[in-house]
Amino acid sequence: xxxxxxxxxxxxxxxxxxxxxxIVEVEAYLGAHDPASHAFRGPTPRTTVMxxxxxxxxxxxxxxxxxxxxxxAHAPGVAGAVLLRGAEPLxxxxxxxxxxxxxxxxxxxFGLTTAHTGMDLVRSPLLIRAGEPVPSSAVSRSARIGIxxxxxxxxxxxxxxxxxxxxxx
DNA sequence: CGAATGATCCGA
DNA sequence: CGGATCATTCGA
Numbered sequence: 001x002x003x004x005x006x007x008x009x010x011x012x013x014x015x016x017x018x019x020x021x022x023i024v025e026v027e028a029y030l031g032a033h034d035p036a037s038h039a040f041r042g043p044t045p046r047t048t049v050m051x052x053x054x055x056x057x058x059x060x061x062x063x064x065x066x067x068x069x070x071x072x073a074h075a076p077g078v079a080g081a082v083l084l085r086g087a088e089p090l091x092x093x094x095x096x097x098x099x100x101x102x103x104x105x106x107x108x109x110f111g112l113t114t115a116h117t118g119m120d121l122v123r124s125p126l127l128i129r130a131g132e133p134v135p136s137s138a139v140s141r142s143a144r145i146g147i148x149x150x151x152x153x154x155x156x157x158x159x160x161x162x163x164x165x166x167x168x169x
Numbered sequence: 170c171g172a173a174t175g176a177t178c179c180g181a
Numbered sequence: 182c183g184g185a186t187c188a189t190t191c192g193a
Contacts, residue, residue, distance in 0.1 A: 027176070029176070036176070037176085038175095038176075041190090041191095044189075044190070045189080045190095046188085046189060046190085060175095060176080060188090060189090061187075061188060061189090062175055062176070062177065062187090062188085062189095063174095063175060063177050063178080063185075063186070063187080064175095064185065064186025064187040064188075065177070065178070065179095065185070065186060065187085066177050066178070068176065068177080070176085081176095083176055085176085102177070102178075103176070103177075104177045104178060105177090105178080108178095114188090144176075145176080146175090146176055146177070147175095147176060148175090168177095170192105170193085171191105171192095171193090172190105172191090172192090172193105173189105173190090173191085173192100174187105174188105174189090174190085174191105175187105175188100175189095175190105177185105178184105178185090179183105179184090179185090180182105180183095180184090180185105181182085181183090181184105
Protein backbone atom coordinates (compact mmCIF):
# COMPACT_ATOMS: atom_id res chain seq x y z
CA UNK A 1 0.00 0.00 0.00
CA UNK A 2 1.22 3.44 -0.95
CA UNK A 3 0.79 4.89 2.49
CA UNK A 4 3.27 2.42 3.92
CA UNK A 5 6.09 3.97 1.92
CA UNK A 6 5.84 7.11 4.03
CA UNK A 7 8.72 7.22 6.49
CA UNK A 8 10.76 4.72 4.54
CA UNK A 9 14.16 5.68 3.22
CA UNK A 10 15.23 5.91 -0.41
CA UNK A 11 18.95 5.17 -0.69
CA UNK A 12 21.17 5.45 -3.74
CA UNK A 13 24.80 4.40 -3.69
CA UNK A 14 26.76 5.31 -6.79
CA UNK A 15 30.36 6.30 -7.56
CA UNK A 16 29.54 9.81 -6.40
CA UNK A 17 28.73 8.56 -2.91
CA UNK A 18 25.58 7.84 -0.96
CA UNK A 19 22.37 9.75 -1.10
CA UNK A 20 19.43 9.07 1.17
CA UNK A 21 16.10 10.70 1.93
CA UNK A 22 12.98 10.07 3.98
CA ILE A 23 9.87 9.64 1.86
CA VAL A 24 7.11 12.05 2.89
CA GLU A 25 4.78 12.23 -0.11
CA VAL A 26 3.45 9.48 -2.40
CA GLU A 27 0.61 8.81 -4.81
CA ALA A 28 -0.89 5.49 -5.88
CA TYR A 29 -1.63 4.65 -9.52
CA LEU A 30 -3.42 1.52 -10.66
CA GLY A 31 -4.03 0.07 -14.11
CA ALA A 32 -7.08 -0.65 -16.22
CA HIS A 33 -9.50 1.10 -13.86
CA ASP A 34 -7.41 4.21 -13.31
CA PRO A 35 -7.50 6.63 -16.29
CA ALA A 36 -4.76 8.74 -14.69
CA SER A 37 -2.33 5.82 -14.74
CA HIS A 38 0.28 5.27 -17.42
CA ALA A 39 -0.87 1.65 -17.39
CA PHE A 40 -4.50 2.52 -18.15
CA ARG A 41 -4.40 1.44 -21.80
CA GLY A 42 -2.51 -1.75 -21.22
CA PRO A 43 1.18 -2.55 -21.38
CA THR A 44 3.41 -0.56 -23.78
CA PRO A 45 7.20 -0.61 -24.10
CA ARG A 46 7.37 2.08 -21.45
CA THR A 47 4.87 0.66 -19.01
CA THR A 48 5.26 -3.11 -19.10
CA VAL A 49 7.33 -2.79 -15.96
CA MET A 50 4.17 -1.70 -14.13
CA UNK A 51 2.67 -5.08 -14.93
CA UNK A 52 5.69 -7.01 -13.72
CA UNK A 53 7.28 -7.95 -10.46
CA UNK A 54 6.58 -5.61 -7.55
CA UNK A 55 9.43 -3.92 -5.73
CA UNK A 56 11.26 -2.60 -8.77
CA UNK A 57 11.68 0.95 -10.02
CA UNK A 58 9.66 2.58 -12.79
CA UNK A 59 11.23 5.88 -13.83
CA UNK A 60 9.56 7.92 -16.58
CA UNK A 61 10.66 11.05 -18.43
CA UNK A 62 8.08 13.80 -18.79
CA UNK A 63 7.67 17.30 -20.21
CA UNK A 64 11.06 16.99 -21.83
CA UNK A 65 12.65 17.79 -18.49
CA UNK A 66 11.83 15.58 -15.57
CA UNK A 67 12.50 12.06 -14.39
CA UNK A 68 9.99 10.76 -11.87
CA UNK A 69 10.33 7.57 -9.87
CA UNK A 70 7.74 4.99 -8.95
CA UNK A 71 7.85 1.82 -6.94
CA UNK A 72 6.03 -0.96 -8.74
CA ALA A 73 3.46 -2.28 -6.28
CA HIS A 74 0.28 -4.14 -7.03
CA ALA A 75 -1.83 -7.20 -6.42
CA PRO A 76 -1.28 -10.25 -8.66
CA GLY A 77 -2.57 -9.79 -12.19
CA VAL A 78 -3.13 -6.05 -12.12
CA ALA A 79 -0.78 -3.15 -12.82
CA GLY A 80 0.13 -0.56 -10.25
CA ALA A 81 2.84 1.71 -8.97
CA VAL A 82 3.49 4.32 -6.32
CA LEU A 83 4.88 7.67 -7.41
CA LEU A 84 7.45 9.18 -5.05
CA ARG A 85 6.57 12.87 -4.85
CA GLY A 86 8.50 14.27 -1.94
CA ALA A 87 11.21 13.51 0.59
CA GLU A 88 13.40 15.01 3.29
CA PRO A 89 17.18 14.97 2.75
CA LEU A 90 19.13 12.66 5.07
CA UNK A 91 22.51 11.99 3.44
CA UNK A 92 24.38 13.64 0.58
CA UNK A 93 21.53 15.85 -0.57
CA UNK A 94 22.14 19.13 1.18
CA UNK A 95 19.81 20.48 3.82
CA UNK A 96 17.00 22.12 1.89
CA UNK A 97 13.82 20.00 1.85
CA UNK A 98 12.45 22.12 -0.99
CA UNK A 99 15.02 20.50 -3.28
CA UNK A 100 13.19 17.19 -2.86
CA UNK A 101 9.64 18.52 -2.82
CA UNK A 102 8.07 17.31 -6.05
CA UNK A 103 8.64 14.21 -8.18
CA UNK A 104 10.81 15.98 -10.74
CA UNK A 105 12.99 17.57 -8.09
CA UNK A 106 13.35 14.26 -6.30
CA UNK A 107 14.45 12.58 -9.51
CA UNK A 108 16.89 15.38 -10.25
CA UNK A 109 18.38 15.29 -6.74
CA PHE A 110 19.01 11.55 -6.97
CA GLY A 111 20.28 11.69 -10.55
CA LEU A 112 17.63 9.25 -11.74
CA THR A 113 17.00 8.42 -15.39
CA THR A 114 14.92 5.91 -17.29
CA ALA A 115 17.97 3.63 -17.10
CA HIS A 116 16.98 3.00 -13.49
CA THR A 117 13.72 1.44 -14.56
CA GLY A 118 13.64 -2.23 -13.65
CA MET A 119 16.10 -2.00 -10.79
CA ASP A 120 15.25 -4.24 -7.86
CA LEU A 121 14.73 -1.91 -4.93
CA VAL A 122 15.65 -4.60 -2.42
CA ARG A 123 18.99 -5.61 -3.89
CA SER A 124 20.57 -2.90 -6.00
CA PRO A 125 22.47 0.36 -5.53
CA LEU A 126 19.06 2.00 -5.58
CA LEU A 127 16.91 0.73 -2.77
CA ILE A 128 14.20 1.40 -0.24
CA ARG A 129 14.83 0.67 3.41
CA ALA A 130 12.59 0.48 6.40
CA GLY A 131 12.40 3.72 8.34
CA GLU A 132 10.71 5.13 11.38
CA PRO A 133 7.02 4.31 10.83
CA VAL A 134 4.74 7.31 10.43
CA PRO A 135 1.71 7.12 12.75
CA SER A 136 -1.72 7.52 11.18
CA SER A 137 -2.21 10.75 13.09
CA ALA A 138 0.64 12.27 11.06
CA VAL A 139 -0.59 11.09 7.67
CA SER A 140 -2.73 13.31 5.50
CA ARG A 141 -4.75 11.94 2.58
CA SER A 142 -5.96 13.89 -0.44
CA ALA A 143 -6.69 13.83 -4.15
CA ARG A 144 -3.80 13.28 -6.52
CA ILE A 145 -2.03 16.27 -8.04
CA GLY A 146 -1.24 17.23 -11.60
CA ILE A 147 -3.69 14.91 -13.32
CA UNK A 148 -6.53 16.02 -15.59
CA UNK A 149 -8.67 12.92 -15.15
CA UNK A 150 -9.85 10.60 -12.44
CA UNK A 151 -10.01 13.35 -9.84
CA UNK A 152 -12.97 11.81 -8.07
CA UNK A 153 -13.39 12.04 -4.34
CA UNK A 154 -13.31 8.26 -4.25
CA UNK A 155 -9.68 8.38 -5.36
CA UNK A 156 -7.87 10.32 -2.71
CA UNK A 157 -4.68 8.39 -3.24
CA UNK A 158 -2.11 11.01 -2.29
CA UNK A 159 -0.53 10.52 1.09
CA UNK A 160 1.70 13.05 2.84
CA UNK A 161 3.43 13.44 6.17
CA UNK A 162 1.73 16.35 7.87
CA UNK A 163 3.88 19.42 8.25
CA UNK A 164 6.91 18.12 6.38
CA UNK A 165 8.78 20.63 4.28
CA UNK A 166 9.60 17.85 1.82
CA UNK A 167 5.98 17.80 0.65
CA UNK A 168 5.29 19.50 -2.68
CA UNK A 169 2.91 22.41 -3.00
C1' DC B 170 5.02 9.29 -40.61
C1' DG B 171 3.18 13.49 -38.21
C1' DA B 172 0.88 15.43 -34.32
C1' DA B 173 -0.56 15.71 -29.77
C1' DT B 174 0.37 15.45 -25.11
C1' DG B 175 2.01 14.87 -20.40
C1' DA B 176 1.89 11.58 -12.80
C1' DT B 177 6.42 19.06 -13.93
C1' DC B 178 9.12 23.02 -12.88
C1' DC B 179 10.69 27.69 -13.29
C1' DG B 180 10.53 32.38 -14.20
C1' DA B 181 7.94 36.64 -15.10
C1' DC C 182 0.20 32.18 -16.18
C1' DG C 183 2.91 30.54 -20.07
C1' DG C 184 7.04 28.41 -21.98
C1' DA C 185 10.39 24.78 -22.11
C1' DT C 186 11.33 20.46 -24.26
C1' DC C 187 11.17 15.54 -25.97
C1' DA C 188 9.93 10.58 -25.36
C1' DT C 189 5.97 8.10 -25.96
C1' DT C 190 1.77 7.08 -27.96
C1' DC C 191 -1.94 7.21 -31.23
C1' DG C 192 -4.16 8.00 -35.54
C1' DA C 193 -3.83 8.05 -40.55
